[in-house]
Amino acid sequence: MSIVVTGATGQLGRLIVDSLLRRGVPADRIVALGRDTDRLADLAGRGVVTRQADYDDIESLRAAFAGAEKLMFVSGSEVGRRAAQHHNVVTAAKETGVGLVVYTSIVKADTSDLLLAAEHRATEAEIRASGLPYVLLRNSWYLENYTGQLATYRQHGVAGAAGDGRVSAATRADYAEAAAAVLTTEGHTNRVYELGGAPFTLAELAGEVSRQTGAEVGYTDLPVAKYTELLVAAGLPEGYAAVIADGDRGQARGELEVAGDDLATLLGRAPATLAEAIRAAL
Incomplete structure (x- = not known):
């Protein structure tokens, strides 16, 4: 029996595989999936089993999920197509007898009116309706959404439409480690975790960039349009x-x-902060 990780060619999926290996899961019990297995060659070199799988090809999913004790279902990246793609994943998981589905959803998926939430909400409902044991990891934003724009912030400042609302962003690595913790410990079946780090406003983001870079960085709040x-x-x-x-x-x-502190609880420590992420990026 094995732990199957979808989307292992993507950033989050790859980090989850790395976290599983660090936690001592034998490489030959991890199955890393991707549409292009050439991009998984380094994992294969470390003893990880690699298989081709495409969310649009249910037959590839059935073959890839064979023997899976646990399925780490990393949500697809093609917004607008994910409902159909995720339906294929859930169907294949049920047909192949997967023992546990761990799905990366979005924060407050059941109540959020974000455009991005609709497909996640539909997927969560389908997972529940399937009768499969599950864990829902509802991730907030990535800190990398912000640290990847430091050069732009220093030149043009921070712009947005968030007012004084706060975002509980965390690093991909912390979300990946939390997923690995769920996959390698007991007591998570049919649980929902709302995951995020210490919250901040975009004005506070601008202030932290200013503090660490010495540049004058402000926040410009705009109407959504x-x-x-x-x-x-x-x-x-x-x-x-x-x-x-x-x-x-x-x-x-x-x-x-x-x-709440679901992410810190799963990690066994505080997640990385905005200040730490900016310092590391710089």
Whole structure:
């Protein structure tokens, strides 16, 4: 029996595989999946089993899930197509007798009105309806969403439409470690975890960038429509820009702030903070 990790060619999936290996899971009990197995060659070299799988190809999923004790179901990245793709994953998991499905969802998926939440909410409902034992990991935003823009912030400042709403962002590595903890310890079946780090506003983000870089970085708050226009002018596709701006709209309403300490509990420590993530990125 094995732990199967979908999306292992992506950043989060790869970090989950790394976390499982660090926790002592034998490499030959980890199955890393991806559409392009050439990108999994380094994991195969470490003894990890690799298999080809595509969310659009249910037959590939049935073959890839064979013998799976636990399935680490990393949500797909193709917004607008995920409901159908995730249906294939859940169907294949049920047909192959997977013992536990651990799904990476979005914070407050059952109540959020974010554009990004609808497909996650549908997937959660389908997982529950399948009768499969499950764990729902509802992740807030990644700190890398912000640390990846430090050069832009220093030059142009921080812009957004989040008002004074707070976001409980955490690093991909911490979300991955939490997932690995769920996969390697007991007592999580049919649990829902709302995961996020210490919350901050975008004005506080700008202030921390200023403090650590010495540059004068401010926050400009815009209406959602104006922020969408700004993102499009910066080169983002209109649909993607609308999703990002909608995330800020949700942040202003409290949709991205996580109450409780689920992430710290799973990690056994405090998650990395915004200040630590900026320091590491710099």
